[in-house]
Amino acid sequence: MDLSDEYLENPVQEFEFDSDGSEEQELPVKRTKSKQLERPLKIIPDDSDSDSSDSDDEGGAINIQNMEARSRAMDERALQEAAIDAEELKAADAAEDGDDLDVNDDEDSDAEPFHLPTSEEREQEKSSGGLDVVVIQRRMRQCVRHLNNFRKFAGKGRSRSEYVEQLMSDIAQYYGYNEFLAEKLFQLFPVSEAIEFFEANETPRPVTIRTNTLRTRRRDLAQVLINRGVNLEPIGKWTNVGLQIFESSVPIGATPEYLAGHYMLQAASSFLPVIALSPQPNERILDMASAPGGKTTHMAALMQNTGIVFANDATKTRVKSLTANVHRLGCKNVVVCSYDGREFPKVMGGFDRVLLDAPCSGTGVISKDSSVKVNKTERDFTLLSHLQKQLILCAIDSVSPESKTGGYLVYSTCSVTVDENEAVVDYALRKRSNVKLVDTGLSFGREGFTQYRGKTFDRSLVLTRRFYPHVHNMDGFYVAKFKIEKRSKASPNDTRAEENVDKISAEQGQDDGFISEEDQPYIEGTCSNRGQTLVGLTSRV
């Protein structure tokens, strides 16, 4: 990793296709980029128009005089966008038809056809201290193009995996990931989407706040903040408490309204698990890993300060900020405690709903905390998913199946990897026969994987939801909602949690699934070998 370290020290550069190296650029790519820049303004791609009209309502700026002008402007904008889209399509087609177009446009090195370095060349490159960023960038672009249309572009005698390998190591170097994580994330997406994902991790997500409905209403809050010089807009149709901050002349985390608990600084993705859980008044709720309290206070607000919310967090230091937030937002129905989540059904059970926002690797929030790029190893992922599996079973056991109004568990992580999400959920489904997945009630998000790199998960995992920074413009996130039913008498695979988790994690330690049936002949083979040598020894003796 001596190479990538060097790049880490430099400020992270944006993946600009039209940077200094080649002024004259192929048209289509450039267009795509301009579209990308527009994207951060909207969270859900589909209803951008309605969003902006929403905001006008909030601001109160709309009136009969300017209404017509506004709608005309809106129509115009839509037309323009359509035109751009059409142009883009045409350009993309053109690029696919004749690649001589961009070969001519690129000034120097691309005049000769793209050459994928052989393994020796890569070794050499590594020892010589790595290439220029611009060169790597160009090579990545070429690799993506080749992989997207492999049959047409691929060099003779080079396999697809060679290109992929080269691309992954370039990504690791260019964006400053360690190779392990780059590979892990790369495998989640199709090639060009993966680049988008890595690119989205370099830009920060919009700042969002959640109105505390215990203290104020969104309309009032928006008005007050606008008066303080904050430029804001509702996040989207799916929530009626969220506001997105575009720019602010005052520190948004220190206004008198913030101190008085009128709102909470909270990422848009953090709304999702609570919306999925949809706590009802007078229920008993558990938040297993709650600090710093964004979701806890959201739940308390939804329950209008009735019932009871147990906010638990294992870390004592984080509990302090949790308590402060709970009190600041005026949630009077919250009991704050500090247990290891795994002790939970023993401390107290019989909850109507449980939220498990599990500790995770944070691969969904790399834009917030880029240290994840280098400090996560395979071992971390094994340990984390082990912990998550233990926690999810404890969470399931804490839910009361007899609950009249609830009996739900929501599992969420701010990670995008499969072994922290689908694998954990699938594990829970296998271990507890009385749970099943239900619809999360979220109107958007990608469906969870049902199969991934040779692993097959339960079919109901399509009901879970994934969220990505480059698609939804919020942190990478995963939400699954379970319904816990009464245990039937005959539940053969219902065994105790801990030892099974240990076994599973041990299996995972040695790479992908260890299937004992398949390996039976080999095991027997080695056994008999050993037996023979033993026999030989004894006979010799």
Place this chain on the structure above:
Amino acid sequence: MRPLTEDESKAVFAKLANYIGKNLVHLIDRPDEPYSFRLHKDRVFYVSEAQMRLGISVARPNLISLGTCLGKFTKSGKFKLHITALDYLAQYAKYKIWIKPNGEMPFLYGNHVLKAHLGRITEDTPEHQGVVVFSMSDGFGVTARSTVDTRKLDPTAIIVFHQADVGEYLRDEVCP
């Protein structure tokens, strides 16, 4: 977590009464639900009975907070109100002060209220009376105590001594 002793409740009630006077009764006899005062790790919590019963199942070292934290007992046995009690104090306060927008930030940074910043005040507030400080627009505020024979004072004179304010959520982050 345990109920308050007689001395302790006397200290707590005396302090509360300084701010909300006779309205203290409303805290003790609530029409909706029985509420109780509980002491946990020197802090006094005001919590509904139902919630308290559930809270009992949490072991003492692990329990951090429940209901509303009213304040804490200092090592010398005095009771000090916390800003977290503001909700109840504001609701029942007898004497209130409204400060002008330009006085908001100085107060939230922990300063006393000057006469110049005074917007409105409850009629005939006596000296050394606990008051709740509000901003002009809406009702967030902070507890303090005031000397009010202030009509004649010059604009820079202090009229409210600072006790606690919501800025503490930011400055200390360890409030309750």
